[in-house]
Amino acid sequence: MGLTRNPFNKRSVLVTWFVSYVSVLLVPMLISGLIYTATWHVVEAEVNRSNESILGQTEQAIDNSLLGIERLSIEIALNKRVAGFMNTTLPLTDSDRYDLFNIVNDLRVYKVANDYIEQIFVYYKNSDTVLSTREHMDSRTLYRSVRGSEDKSYEQWKAFFDKRYMKEYVPMQYGDGEQVEKAIVYAKSATLDNSDQSGAVILIVIKDSKLLGSMMPAPNASLAILDSQNRLVASKGLVQSPAFLTYDRLVDAKGLFYEEDNGNRLALSYTTSEITGWKYVSIIPAELFDDKMLYLKKLIIMSLVLCILIGGLVAYIYLRRNYTPISLLIRSFSLKSGVSFDEGSNEYLYLQAALNNTFDEKEKIDSRLMQHSDVIRASFLQGLLKGRLDHNIPLHESLAAHDLRIVSTDFAVLLFHIETYGKFQAEGTADPRKIKLLHFIILNVAEDVAGEQHQAFTTEMDNMSVCIVNFAAQPDEMELKLMAERVQSFLFDHFHVHLTVSISGIHHDLYAIPTAYQETLEAMEYRMVMGSGEIIRYAELPIPRASGEPGSYYYPLHVEQQLINFVKIGDFERSRELIEEIIRSNVGEIPISVSFAKCLMFDLISTLLKTMSELHTVDKSKVLEHADPIERLIGCETIKDMQAQIVEVLEQVCSTVANDHRHMHNPLAGQIIEYVQANFCNSNLNISMIGEAFSLTPSYVSKQFKTYTGEALLDYINKTRMEEAKKLLALQNLTVTEIAGRVGYADINTFNRIFKKLEGITPGKYKDLQ
Known part of the structure; x- marks a missing residue:
């Protein structure tokens, strides 16, 4: 067969296993690489976290100071002396000079309020006057002390400060001609309510050395601050700004990236101020943490080599050991099944093809049986309900053959009769196919409802749906009624179908199912009396009906x-x-x-x-x-x-x-009615008395009353008296004899006879019922 001669054929399962074992060896190698990468990121993150901590402290300290400076600028702008001098124009008077002296004193006080402030200038545009804590000057003198760069002319410098409104930090140079230092100037406009006036500009000078003076970067590290216009606001440990250090590269709020500078690899950590938008950057040599990874790198390489050597040996040993049973199985299967195994074929594919062929044959046989299983099962259930079964075959075996598994010996039967077809009926008729579908729905709903707690089998009998309930728990007749109500409710809510349901008694024998079915038929017949759409329980049928007694009805x-x-x-x-x-x-x-x-x-x-x-x-x-x-x-x-x-x-x-x-209706009939209503208590009231009252003969009065009311006059008198008698009987405080006298009857027997004639019961019984 070629199993031992060429086991390493590329289609053989042996090759697949070998590749799998080698893949397993790659797992520890991959894990080692991941560990190395993760460790690298951990070290990198730790260094970055340290740098971010320093940058965060620097950012917080500077932002707090800058916020203080901004608040101080607002106080200066709101100072009455400072604001009052904005309207002053040249030439200055003695009073103006006195005001300048007071303003200078105020500026000295403001300067002491913040250690970062090197100098405060107030530039009044109307009078071209500049005040500081030491002196006052004009704008040209201020230009020589505070300016952005050597190549910016006075006109350009003045145009920058002559803007209507400004509030920004500007890197500039501060000092006289001999000693110039880098500084940051916070410029804020102090405007008047009158838009025609030029107002003033408050300039607060902060030296670069003071801004980062208290900050201590990591060894060999540098600090730099960039504003949103890519200007180097301040730096420490940095001679000049590198070409790669630009604001546009620092996109995120904070981060870490690497750069090359004159052959040196640098790591840049940065963070962004939420107040000023400045970027605080820490620059350190990347070699500070590269050395920490060299030892770990050697250990990982050694572990990879050991994995390859030891793992390869173990993989080869288990490969040969695991292949031996497969080889024996193929030999045995090919000899017994008669299906030959081609040399070089895949062993698993050979087994799969042989087994699939066997399963396909079995599925074809099962499919033929399944095509008729529903009909066979329905026929068996119908025979079971009608008691027509082959007694030569045990009933339990028949149930198992039709995949009907019983859970107890307690059974009951529910029978469903369709009264109205609801949505399945169109234009007065129901399509037979829709009726079939409706029966299918009823059977499935009944089986689902009953099957929630018990076993249920359903089928169709004589155009009605039948459900056999096999109780899994203690039998309960009320539970059967609840099942019927749920089926009725579901069919009505979803399809507007009305059902009448009959329920048998509970039987404790499998062979009593036909009896239970007969009980549902008897109960279903009683829908004539109970009405359609009802739930009729066999146990609630009247005794005469169940025992066959003749019975009668009540209509005396x-x-x-x-x-x-x-x-x-x-x-x-x-x-x-x-x-x-x-x-x-x-x-x-x-x-x-x-x-x-x-x-x-x-x-x-x-x-x-x-x-x-x-x-x-x-x-x-x-x-x-x-x-x-x-x-x-x-x-x-x-x-x-x-x-x-x-x-x-x-x-x-x-x-x-x-x-x-x-x-x-005529006036005479109305007058007679009023007369009777007023005199019915009189025991002498009769037709003759009424005739005398209206000066008419009794026969004429009686005839006219009967003609126009349809009722005999004497009957009307008795009915009126009985209505009053019933009211008095309901009060329960008079005897029957007393009541008879009050409504005009002198003879109690006459009262009893007429009362029973009109009401069907005696006055005494009527009183007891109240």
Whole structure:
């Protein structure tokens, strides 16, 4: 195979390893170089830090003194004597000379205030007068004492100081003709409020030797100060400014760089004043710290040589040792797999190609199975829910084969029925593809919600979504309800889809899943009674429904009579409240069956139809044509829908009755009502008494009242008395007998009979309920 004959072929893994080991040897070499570089920078930084410390102290001391000089110049400018002489012109009077004498004395005081000040001059432009602490002179004499350079003429010098406003430091020469020294002059204009006057210039002279006199640079080092106009303000240990020392090269606020000067390598550290903008520069020979690195450089070279010699030997030994297992593996694999290894090939590439070929075959087989896994899994879950499984195969093995892992023996089933399709419905119809997508979303949401704490399996059954919950913790029926609420909320919030959810009981056996599914179907049937969009738990179904007992519904004759009376007088609110109470009594704690619920609803519609037939003033055909109550009830799917339709018909009927009463009202009916309201407490109040009061026959009064109100006069008298009786019963301070007498009934039995007829219960029970 050529593995031993030519192991160092360039494609062999042996070559790769050799290159890797050699690369590892380069690491300590690289680290040594980095250490050398880092050490160099540390030494350089330490020297630079020392220089910066000296420069910082120099900068702080000079800046403080200059700030003092600037403050002193402001005080001089604000001095009344100094400012008052600005308006003086030639020739000078004796009074003017006396003022000059006082100003000179003041300048002497100011000069003593700062040790850096060599001399103070005040140049008055109007009178061409210059004052100092010793004398007064003219501008030409000042030019000979203080000037910038030998080649600057008097006119150029005077033009510089004749500027309207100036405030700057200027390097100049100071002294008489025999002894001249370098100095710095701080020039500040002292102006008047009148812009036509020339004003004055205050000149404060600072000698170069005083500015850096107290500063001690490092051995063999020099100090220099440059202003922003590249002028050498002051220096120490420097005969003349080098050509490379320019303000433009010192770009940053502080730094370090190297320069060559007459064959000498120099290190320049500098910092910048935030007040004046001057550059403070320290210049030292670079050889001061080069010598410190020579010894370290020798040590690093020796360590590199040792790394190469020792590391190379160790790399060769481990290279041969590590290659032996690879060689044996290649021999074994090529013999057993039948795949030959070409001489000179890369061993890893050979193994990778052989393994990839095996994995590709396995992936193709798995891919074919995965293409049908969802359908197979759904079919298995559907068979599990319906109880149609192969009993020859253990159920646990079937679950494992379909990658369904159970965590306990506690199970429950949730069934989801779509009531409205929301965003998936367009123009009254839903696309089958969108319905399929909606079922997919419901299954995924249900699996995610239930799967947060438990195991969940989902599938689609008979156009409904099913979720099997396998409890990982203690089973809790209320937790199932919370899961259903979360799924309902998510679908409504995101897609406006309404769901009805039925929940089975919790079963503690894997084989009870079909039973749990049947429970959800039974609970889902009860959506007719509970209404759509509800969560129906099998455990909450009524006992008659669960046990198969026949059952019935509650709608007695006296309650029906109450409803008829309310409708006859057009009282929609009380009629609606009575219908809601009837339905609540039947679908409350023990709801009725679906068939009995439909019978109840048709009975209520029948009551409304019978009432309309008794009201001669109401156009029954018109109401029926508009309301069409029978067709509406047949089209309803739930009790809530039926209730809504009945209430809507009731509102139309009551509205029609009320309108007819309003249109047919006459003064006699109103007078009769007022008379009844005033005399209902009289036990002798009857139709005959009312007829005598209005000088009419009892039959005429009764007929006219019934015609214009739709209600019998005697019924109205009883209703008025019952309304007052209910108010008195609510007060709880009178007996039933006393109340009967107060509302006009001498016989307690008559009062009880009429009260129960109108209200459905006896007065005593009504009082107990208050």
